[in-house]
Amino acid sequence: MAQMISKTCMFCNTTHEFKVRSMDVERLNSGEHIQNCMPYLSAGERELLISGICEPCFDSTFDDEEDDIDE
Numbered sequence: 001m002a003q004m005i006s007k008t009c010m011f012c013n014t015t016h017e018f019k020v021r022s023m024d025v026e027r028l029n030s031g032e033h034i035q036n037c038m039p040y041l042s043a044g045e046r047e048l049l050i051s052g053i054c055e056p057c058f059d060s061t062f063d064d065e066e067d068d069i070d071e
Contacts, residue, residue: 001021001022001023002019002020002021002022003019003020003021003022003025004017004018004019004020005017005018005020005025005049006018007048007049007052008052009048009052009053009054009057010052010053011053011054011057011061012054012056012057014054016045016048016054018041018045018049020038020041024037024038028049034046034049034050042055043055044058
């Protein structure tokens with residue numbers, strides 16, 4: 001059975017909705033890695049569920065850190 005879940009980005013306050021399988025939510029809540037129980041979500045959608053930061057905000061916030069490693 002599928003269910004809708006919503007998550008609001010803590011940076012931009014945009015609410016995103018996802019359709020997920022109920023059994024996958026149970027698996028996630030039991031400690032299984034999100035990429036294993038919800039591979040049908042994009043990496044950005046999974047990140048929002050994990051950290052509370054949507055993909056555009058994550059990219060704009062942490063994009064410069066990768067450049068610092070090369071220097």
